[in-house]
Amino acid sequence: MTNPSFEFSRAITRRPAPSITNGLRAEDIGTPDLDKMLAAHADYVATLKKTGAEIIELPPLDAYPDAVFVEDTALCLPQGAVLMRPGAPSRMGEVPEMASTLRAVYDDVREINGPGHIEGGDILVTGREILVGRSDRTDAAGVAELSAIVTEWGHTLREVFTPPGVLHFKTDCSLLDAETILSTKRLDASGCFEGYRVVHVAEGEEAAANSIRFNQYVLCPAGFPRTTEKLHKAGYEVVEIDNSECAKLDGGMSCLSLRF
Template sequence: MTDPTFEFSRAITRRPSASITDGLRAEDIGTPDLDQMLKDHAHYVATLKKTGAEVIELPPLEDFPDAVFVEDTALCLPQGAVLMRPGAPSRMGEVPHMAPALREFYGDVRGIAGPGHIEGGDILVTGREILVGRSDRTDAAGVAELSGIVSDWGHSLREVFTPPGVLHFKTDCSLLDGETILSTKRLAASGCFDGYRVLHVEDGEEAAANSIRFNQFVLMPAGFPRTAAMLGNAGYDVVEINNSECAKLDGGMSCLSLRF
């Protein structure tokens, strides 16, 4: 039996557009280099494909600089997909562009109608529940509306809180397997992962927390050698992918795909 939290047969990605230089960022640490981002994105897609999964590569959306970060537009579960309602106004228009791709694979596609907001970067699906972090992009009304939808499909949802100054819940955590979470110490200290096996990223390597488990691989951003070594010693097959350009837009490994 497969584990729907990290064993996937498909992923949806979207190629970066030239307009990515205008993407949102919490602080300006430099303009992304499109050529480097395209190389990194190709490495990411190739790694997903190496697992045998089908990768649906959507074309760039010039009108939406942040559209490469497809994860924020939807939540994919075995029973159906939910179209999100992003908290960043400039990203609301990305959702209608994602809907047709999801309808090709799902008979049941629902949507967050509002007035609340919720983004996929704040949602962590584990083996036993769906954790949703309240953040600057995800509010109580959005969480409540999603809870109603997923309860129809037999999922329990638990609301937690993203640390202040952290964009998304998954900026600070990722799933390594059905029961194991990779987390920053600041997030784990909140108690939100009590009852799980938690591995902490190394001090000073907090950005490594946004990794993804995709079939046999853990895809993690390059440049965090102590965390990579810790994961390798724990038995995970780590693939390091350069994330220098996505990081300028507060993006990471999970943001770049919808996995189902």
């Protein structure tokens, strides 16, 4: 029996465009280096392919600087896909660009029509439920509209809250397996993961929380040795990917693919 929360046969990625240097960021910690980002992105895609999954690689979209972060445009579930409604106005146009790709691989594609907003970076699918964090990009109306769709598909959705000043729920957490969450202490302190096994990232390595479990691998941003060691000791096969450039745009491992 496969586990749809971390066992995938396909993923969708999009190559960074030169315009990515104009991407959104909460604070300016420097302009991303496109060549370094392209190399890291290629490494990321190659790692996904190593698991035997089919990777649908989409071309760059110069009109949308943040389009490399495909995860925010949709939620992919076994029953169907849901097109999101981003909270950042400059990203709304990314959704129709993704729609045709999803319609080619899914029979059932729904969409969040609004007035609410919701982004994929705020959604964590575990072995038993869908957790959606309210944030600056995801509001109550967006969560309610998604809830109606996924409930019809037999899923349980639970609304939780993203810590203040944290862009997305998954900035601070990720799934390690159906019952285990990698989380920052600040997010876990909210009680949102009660009943799960929780592995805390090392103090000062909060950015390592945005990792992904993709088949046999846990893809982690490079440069967080104590967290990586914790994961190795817990029995996970960790692959480190350079995330230095995406981090300048508040992006991470989960943002770079849609997994299904």
